[in-house]
Amino acid sequence: MSTLSTAVEARTDLLGPYLPKRFLRNGTIQTLLSRLQSADDLLVNQDEQPILFDAGADATGMEAERSVRLLGYYTGHKSPGPRRGLVMTIHGWEGCSHSSYNLVVGSALVRAGYDVVRLNLRDHGPTHGLNRGLFYVTLLEEVLAATRQVATLAADLPFYILGASLGGNFALRLALAHAAEPIPGLAALLAINPVLNPDRSSYLLDSHAWIRIYFRRRWLASLHAKQSLFPDSYDFAAVEKISSIRAMTDWMIQRYSPYPDVESYFAAYAIPPARLTELTVPITIVTAADDPIIPADDFYQLPRHPLLNIHVLASGGHVGYTDLFPLRHLLAPMVLDILDGLS
Structure with a gap:
């Protein structure tokens, strides 16, 4: 068995x-x-x-x-x-x-x-x-x-x-x-x-410095790659100054997505x-x-x-x-x- x-x-x-x-x-x-x-x-x-x-x-x-x-x-x-x-x-x-x-x-x-x-x-x-x-x-x-x-x-x-x-x-x-x-x-x-529950997990991710630093570094590298390929569509300079993943997500969502804020975005793919x-x-x-x-x-x-x-x-x-x-x-x-x- x-x-x-x-x-x-x-x-x-x-x-x-x-x-x-x-x-x-x-x-x-x-x-x-x-x-x-x-x-x-x-x-x-x-x-x-x-x-x-x-x-x-x-x-x-x-x-x-x-x-x-x-x-x-x-x-x-x-x-x-x-x-x-x-x-x-x-x-x-x-x-x-x-x-x-x-x-x-x-x-x-x-x-x-x-x-x-x-x-x-x-x-x-x-x-x-x-x-x-x-x-x-x-x-x-x-x-x-x-x-x-x-x-x-x-x-x-x-x-x-x-x-x-x-x-x-x-x-x-x-x-x-x-x-x-x-x-x-x-x-x-x-x-x-x-x-x-991505809303809850975002706070936990940011609360662990090493996890936050790891994902922030990888995400910024990804955004840099995207911007270099489509410079006429994206400018991520401002997001580099943001330290938390949740705040970075909120910045991105409000500028490049149909969602009004990060809470709405997280709710859209949460699993009730x-x-x-x-x-x-x-x-x-x-x-x-x-x-x-x-x-x-x-x-x-x-x-x-x-x-x-x-x-x-x-x-x-x-x-x-x-x-x-x-x-x-x-x-x-x-x-x-x-x-x-x-x-």
Whole structure:
């Protein structure tokens, strides 16, 4: 029996087999360790094929005459057995298709017999020049359009979606979109440390100086790349003087989005607990009680539902789940165990 096998009505649990050594059970340490890689974690990069997806109309209004383009990377399974299905991964904010957790999990998946597509959200990875309009988390329709195209690559095999952090938020919203208009072949979704309440998480992110500095540096680099490609459309000089992520977001929203303020923007992609009563496809959520920016009690407020299974680990940080001596990423076997339990 799978070590993750639980009754579907079980809302939360603590999973001993996937806990790091005691001295590593700290949310900050776990979050930092998530960036470590080994040579085995690069398998998914071998023979990867870039795919440019036509993601439909541009909701930003910046390029009404052309379709949105999103970049993904396809890697076929690398096991001697038959294909077991296709998994599409969605990274977190300022991550990309080649983020550490994507490589770790993607390599484990192709080794276990799954094909993998690692999708880049707009303005993430090497994609700043593909679309003039800026990335907003509310641009779900373009991600949904790309997802429907990825689903066709699964043919008659199961199609799974795996999202981490902000990608987990996208996964949950894709599940709700699936309830309204089914995504072909979608068998299940996995959300790792998903953002449920971005308003609350923004305050927590800013309260941890090292996390704030890390994301601020990455976001400014992304904005500089965008401005250099489209200097006639953007001037981000003023935002460089703002120290907090929340205030930076508010500045950006008021100048370049249809939302009046940051509160309205966050509310537009928050996951109200009641919405998850609409599920029509199995969802597994994995999170950690010591995640420094995604509060565990957000998940205790979610409704019971036969298609919703929630695992709250005692430690794992924000998409960390890493052990040392030797280096061992716990997220990859967790994901495989969950998929085994679904098949």
